[in-house]
Amino acid sequence: MAPVQVVNISLPALPSGWSAEKDFKPVGGLSAATQRNIEAVGPHFLAHARRKRHNRTFSEDERIQAKQNVAKTEDEENMDISEDEDPAMFTREAKDWKGQDHYAVLGLTKYRWRATPEQIKKAHRKKVLRHHPDKKAASGKSDENDNFFKCIQKATELMLDPVRRRQFDSVDEAAEMDPPSKKQISKGYFKAWAPVFHAEGRFSNKQPVPQLGNDDSTQEEVESFYNFWYNFDSWRSFEYLDEDIPDDGEGRDQKRHTEKKNANARRKRKQEDNVRLREMLDEVMAGDERIKKFRQQARAGKDAKRKAKEDEFKRAAEEKERARVEAEEAKKAAEESAKADREKNKKAKEAAKNAAKKNKRVLKGSVKDVNYFADGEPTASQVDSVLGDVELIMGKIDVDELAVLAEKLTIAGKDGAAVKSAWSAEGARLVGAGKVKEGELKAFA
Amino acid sequence: MGDAANGVDAQAERFAIGISFGNSYSSIARISADGKAEVIANEEGDRQIPSVLSYIEGEEYHGTQAKAQLIRNSGNTVAYFRDFLGKDFKSIDPTPCHASAHPQQSESTIAFSIRDTPSETPNSATVSEITTRHLRRLKQSATDFLGKEVNAAVITVPTNFADAQREALVASAKAAGIDVLQLIHEPVAAVMAYDARPEATVTDKLTVVADLGGTRSDVAVVACRGGIYTILATAHDYELGGASLDQIIIDHFAKEFLKKHQIDPREDARGLAKLKLEGEATRKALSLSTNAQLSVESLANGIDFGSTVNRTRFELLSGKVFAQFTGLIEQVVKKADLDVLDIDEVIFSGGASHTPKIAQLARNIFPEKTAILAPSTLISAINPSELAARGAAFQASLVQEFDHEDIEQSIHPMVTVTPHLSKAIGVEFTSSTDTTFQPLLNAETALPARRIAQYVAPKEGGDVLVRVCEGARDIKVTKPEPKAKEEKPADDEDSDFSDEDEEEEDIREIVWKTEKPVAELAVKGVKAGAKIEVMVHVNPDLGLQIAVREVGGSTAVRGAINGSA
Secondary structure, rough: OOEEEEEEOOOEEEOOOOOOHHEEEOOOOOOOEEEEEOOOHHHHHHHHHHHHHHOOOOOHHHHHHHHHHHHHHHHHOOOOOOOOHHHHHHOHHHHHHOOOOOOHHHHOOOOHHOHHHHHHHHHHHHHHHOOOHHHHHHHOOOOOOHHHHHHHHHHHHHOOOOHHHHHHHHHHHHHHHOOOHHHHHHHHHHHHHHHHHHHHHHHHHOOOOOOOOOOOHHHHHHHHHHHHHHHOOOOOOOOOOOOOOOOOOHHHHHEEEEEEEHHHHHHHHHHHHHHHHHHEEEEHHHHHHHHHHHHHHHHHHHHHHHHHHHHHHHHHHHHHHHHHHHHHHHHHHHHHHHHHHHHHHHHHHHHHHHHHHHHHHHHHHHHHHHHHHHHOOOHHHHHHHHHHHHHHHHHHHHHHHHHHHHHHHHHHHHOOHHHHHHHHHHHHHHHOOOOOOOOOOOOOO | OOOOOHOOOOOOOOOOOEEOOOOOOEEEEEEEEOEEEEEEEOOOOOOOOOEEEEEEEOEHHHHHHHHHHHHHHHHHHEOOHHHOOOOOHOOOOOHHHHHOEEEEEEEEEEEEEEEEOOOOOOOOEEEEHHHHHHHHHHHHHHHHHHHEEEEEOEHHHHHOHHHHHHHHHHHHHHHOOOOEEEEHHHHHHHHHHHHHHOOOOOOOOEEEEEEEEEEOOEEEEEEEEEEEEHHHHHHHOOOOOOOHHHHHHHHHHHHHHHHOOOOOOHHOHHHHHHHHHHHHHHHHHHOOOOEEEEEEEEEEEEEEEEEEEHHHHHHHOOOHHHHHHHHHHHHHHHOOOOOOOHHEEEEOOHHHHHHHHHHHHHEEEEEOEEEEEOOOOOOOOOOHHHHHHHHHHHHHHOOOOHHHHHHHHOOOHHHHEEOOOOOOOEEEEEOOOOOOEEEEEEOEEOEEEEHHHHEEOOOOOEEEEEEEEEEEEEHHHHHOOOOOOOOOOOOOOOOOOOOOOOOOOOOOOEEEEEEEEEEEEEEEEEEOOEEEEEEEEEEEOEEEEEEEEEOOOOOOEEEEEOOOO
């Protein structure tokens, strides 16, 4: 809140004739502002920054800050402790302090090991205000019994000593959480077990303690939880249950004996506690659906991998087989086509041979048909020379030329001149090509 | 879980101190449980720890021990290195390091070549590394003193520290294991050291902070408006400081020695170093007593020297230097477009501020109403050497719980750059005889701002007019005398209230003039002798909300004027 300045100058009276709507008359604006950098220090700056960053006005900011302050004081009040005493506690003898529940004496059963030293101090003060022997005397009940007050003092003394408090917390049965029954587990596994681990966690040297979690916890979380608990580092100790050592000065042996017994008892209890925790953990782990789930997942993962591998293998084999079959088929087809080709070739060759034979026959026949170019009966020498030439030409020309010549001769038919010219032309061509020597041909020269 | 007494939950929580890191001296401070700033002494009992590091055979010496090494081991002693941080070699003035390890160029930064290991070959240690070592020692001292690991700090820097220097400082601090929460300006830290005292009240004031250090002097005008600080002007003198005064003492004794023995001890480096060290002590002693002694064994040629000097002598000799200090102060007031009459207080900070004469001279410059906060003029003044560290500690206690992000967002220009009123806003009073103006929001008030004031209604009651205006302050010369200074043209700057209690022999005074009316409001039917409460709220866009009501009355007259933006 901005401080209020008080100025002792009296304001002027309203001039007559002054009037404005709602008694307010705007006259003018302000001169332009200068931009400057304010220094980021001091509580007032922080308030300014808060207002600016959260877009608050002065009054809003004041209200919010005021609210926050109120909340703080409420918290403190809530911490106040008011638990009524169990009447049975009043009848306790102060010397039996070891058997008392210190938290109950101080009225801190709601908090137990969670109670802060601050709370313990407050609780102690509150109890003392009510149970101080002088208060009792004032109210007329002077029965000279300050047992409960002594109990309070003892409880506070013990609770405010961190070492002794831990000793008591170690064996504080009221803070102990029993493992849940089968029925409870069936209702909700995590809900049943979580408070147990929360309670056990108070003994841990390492804080914070990982919590049990729920169905949705990740594998990592679950693993860290079990790792933590199987390697649990506990400060729990059992000195509190030690048998009292008589310090009457005599019986040193007796004292040593008791000390030894106590040490053994502590060790045994600690071992038992460790075993208990381990067994409990085994049980929890055995019942933990998440572990099974993760295992299944892992197995499913492995199966999937294996299957994938097998599939891959199979696929490769099939591929190979198919390739082989294809290759075989290709080979077969090639062979077949080659055979067909061969046959076709053979046929063609035969046909060509036949054609050539036929053509040769035509060739031979052509000269015979024209009576060996002789008028009348040919002489043997005439026939010889003509046939000799025919044989020579036929021997020198190839199949195609043969066919051409045969065609020409067929066209010529029985016209002796045409046949002769065809032969002569062929003879001349062969001579020109150098296949037949000049003069070799006799009849077709 | 568990109780704290079991030591189960020893979580690393932030534990912050305030550090004033100077060229010559550094200080560390912490706000104690009862809310008071406490300057921490190091293991030698020093609250002003010399910013000096010295090395012998690989052994590190710090503070006073290191400073003593300036005589015998000057080559391996690093001093006056703060201003070199984050700068390049070209832009530094190595003069102060004349008698210690010399700065050298090393790539883009500055380094000192010192033998900081047992080996004979010198190492090159960058100025950042030296700063880290220095801060580490300061941190260790604070940790030892407080019994709790210190891991964060608010550090003060001069107003003209560039971004590169800031970054280098933050990086060096980080290397020393100190998380820098914020860097704050030295003059503002000094103002805050005064304002954080429980008895201080939040007022609007204009403050001149004269930070007179060992080797440099910085003066700033800081406007404080409703607890928010704005620096209006700064002036720096890098050659003026405690060392300038030491030089006078040195010269004085050197001359005396010269006269006696015909040897000038200043010609010998070791003699000069001895004289410097003792001279500084003598000068400091003169600030407390009227006589001071100086004795140096084997000053030159094995001749011992002992002599005394009194304060008057010293002040006579230092006249010129003192004039430089006061000149710097006057210069900055002028630079801020202000008049000495506008200044409400002058805070003397830094080691040289102990010198009584400087504060007395300042007393003469400023009018009677101006508070001069220096040890010689005010009994309750805080030790000037501790102001910056205290302010830093106070800020550290405020921001210690904040997240880094939170701090960064808060010191972002988006938040810190704000419009400031250029003219004062106030209420005008018209009576039958004359018109007066009462400022309600002073000029240079950061916006948004809200002020509430109560005014007396006329005795007879009835209807009242409230006229909200912009005002300007004028300096009026009422009784010009031959000696009077020349009138200065007044600017549109403000001061606090008009000084009604001004003494008669004063020649110049501040008068307020109405410049521009803003709004008029009427409160009707006011009871006789009642008071009228006026609330003015100015938005950043220069819009106004005004509410006027009779104190105790239920209805208020409200009105708003839209901003120009």
